[in-house]
Amino acid sequence: TPLLLHIYNHRSSVSDPKLPPGKMGFPVLGESLEFLSTGRKGHPEKFIYDRIAKYSSLVFKTSLLGQPTTVICGAAGNKFLFSNENKLVIAWWPDSVNKIFPSSTQTSSKEESKKMRKLLPNFFKPEALQRYIGMMDVIAQRHFEASWEGKHEVSVFPLAKMYTFWVACKVFLSIEDPKHVAKLADPFNVLASGIISIPIDLPGTPFNRAIKASNWIRKELISIIKRRKVDLAENRASRTQDILSHMLLTSDEDGQFMKETDIADKILGLLIGGHDTASAAITFIVKYLAELPHIYNEVLKEQMEIAKSKQPGEFLNWDDIQKMKYSWNVACEVLRLAPPLQGSFREAMNDFVFSGFSIPKGWKLYWSANSTHRNPQCFPDPEKFDPSRFEGVGPAPYTFVPFGGGPRMCPGKEYARLEILVFMHNVVKRFKWEKLLPNEKIIVDPMPIPAKELPIRLIPQSSSYVMI
Numbered sequence: 001t002p003l004l005l006h007i008y009n010h011r012s013s014v015s016d017p018k019l020p021p022g023k024m025g026f027p028v029l030g031e032s033l034e035f036l037s038t039g040r041k042g043h044p045e046k047f048i049y050d051r052i053a054k055y056s057s058l059v060f061k062t063s064l065l066g067q068p069t070t071v072i073c074g075a076a077g078n079k080f081l082f083s084n085e086n087k088l089v090i091a092w093w094p095d096s097v098n099k100i101f102p103s104s105t106q107t108s109s110k111e112e113s114k115k116m117r118k119l120l121p122n123f124f125k126p127e128a129l130q131r132y133i134g135m136m137d138v139i140a141q142r143h144f145e146a147s148w149e150g151k152h153e154v155s156v157f158p159l160a161k162m163y164t165f166w167v168a169c170k171v172f173l174s175i176e177d178p179k180h181v182a183k184l185a186d187p188f189n190v191l192a193s194g195i196i197s198i199p200i201d202l203p204g205t206p207f208n209r210a211i212k213a214s215n216w217i218r219k220e221l222i223s224i225i226k227r228r229k230v231d232l233a234e235n236r237a238s239r240t241q242d243i244l245s246h247m248l249l250t251s252d253e254d255g256q257f258m259k260e261t262d263i264a265d266k267i268l269g270l271l272i273g274g275h276d277t278a279s280a281a282i283t284f285i286v287k288y289l290a291e292l293p294h295i296y297n298e299v300l301k302e303q304m305e306i307a308k309s310k311q312p313g314e315f316l317n318w319d320d321i322q323k324m325k326y327s328w329n330v331a332c333e334v335l336r337l338a339p340p341l342q343g344s345f346r347e348a349m350n351d352f353v354f355s356g357f358s359i360p361k362g363w364k365l366y367w368s369a370n371s372t373h374r375n376p377q378c379f380p381d382p383e384k385f386d387p388s389r390f391e392g393v394g395p396a397p398y399t400f401v402p403f404g405g406g407p408r409m410c411p412g413k414e415y416a417r418l419e420i421l422v423f424m425h426n427v428v429k430r431f432k433w434e435k436l437l438p439n440e441k442i443i444v445d446p447m448p449i450p451a452k453e454l455p456i457r458l459i460p461q462s463s464s465y466v467m468i
């Protein structure tokens with residue numbers, strides 16, 4: 001619609017449309033505190049729906065993280081932002097994120113990082129990922145043996161993080177020794193908590209420790225990369241064994257290979273992008289399955305059919321994943337009600353007009369998954385857990401957006417689907433479970449997690465099930 005936008009732009013200078021309704025709040029702080037506190041109280045959608053109601057508008061202005069921001073809600077808003085990437089809007093991250101990942105913004109140019117972003121989906125194409133399903137299953141089995149079996153009670157969130165991190169170490173880097181995984185996991189958790197901290201870089205602050213942790217991990221990654229290069233040259237490593245090999249051997253359209261520092265940054269970005277998101281999703285799947293026994297039973301039925309069809313010692317494969325339709329609908333319904341990422345920011349590249357409101361150049365824009373996920377027009381009876389919403393053609397375009405959309409859509413979406421389904425298969429095959437805290441609160445900061453990390457009581461399946 002460039003023509004339409006041109007007309008909009010033209011009209012904007014003539015009739016001078018107004019800024020969206022809304023309040024900018026206090027200087028600097030803006031409305032950040034309310035934005036964050038509705039999340040910490042477990043209802044991040046409240047910030048959005050209160051304002052949609054107050055201003056009778058799906059577009060409103062506010063100020064978040066020190067930035068004038070327009071929040072754009074609804075399917076039409078999602079479509080607008082996702083389809084105008086690099087035309088009217090460009091990705092924007094808060095300063096704290098840029099400081100923890102200095103090299104992606106400082107050593108590589110914008111052009112370079114755009115090129116890199118184009119390469120990324122190559123490493124996560126279904127064809128490439130199919131090979132990794134068996135590896136994920138191996139890690140899942142080891143994880144359950146090490147941390148679940150023989151236990152009466154466990155806390156789900158830390159275990160989900162351990163699982164996704166172990167899978168990532170294996171699929172990205174071929175690292176599977178639990179000791180080596182743990183050595184990377186510690187600084188990694190420091191890093192993850194620094195990203196969401198207040199960006200004050202003084203000795204001892206979480207932010208400062210995160211920067212140090214990120215430097216340590218990048219150094220470690222560079223040495224892994226150097227070793228791999230030698231191993232590939234001397235045929236001691238396979239060209240397709242993991243994502244690192246793919247990155248080292250893939251060139252862009254100009255025949256250029258990625259630099260070591262870029263690969264380290266990309267892997268670090270992927271580790272971060274995939275860590276708390278997928279583990280939050282897994283935690284909420286376990287939570288909903290505990291609360292909804294009829295859904296649990298359907299998932300169990302589907303997964304046991306698959307388990308019965310396998311030979312002893314045979315790992316999950318692509319055909320098995322294709323059979324997990326009901327389980328994936330359940331996972332999608334969980335992602336609708338508890339989206340791990342609430343939304344993300346863009347920046348206006350120029351002045352433009354959206355929905356009759358003028359958006360000044362440099363302003364930030366924010367889309368929010370909850371603005372459609374909990375909207376009764378997009379999802380009738382939105383509070384009801386109903387996996388059948390995803391049967392047939394499924395939700396209308398741009399209404400179900402846990403992974404975003406357009407050119408910046410989550411590159412790890414397929415990977416996440418596989419590791420979530422492999423987890424579901426392994427957990428229901430072994431256990432039923434009950435929540436230990438029936439009314440455990442949810443905190444969204446910035447990912448949704450149960451406040452006490454979801455402690456559950458495990459009830460092993462009858463042994464005939466586990467043997468299969």
Ligand code: HEM
Nearest residue numbers: 270273274277278281340341344402403404408410412416
């Ligand atoms: C259930 C799990 C996941 C959810 C809900 C999720 C969701 C998202 C969303 C909403 C975005 C932002 C899109 C935007 O700004 O419009 C994103 C970006 C991203 N995700 Fe995921 N993600 C998940 C898992 C993963 C995994 C497993 C990986 C890595 C293997 C990953 C890597 C990334 C990266 C690198 C970006 C940044 C892309 C960019 O800046 O262009 N994500 N994800």
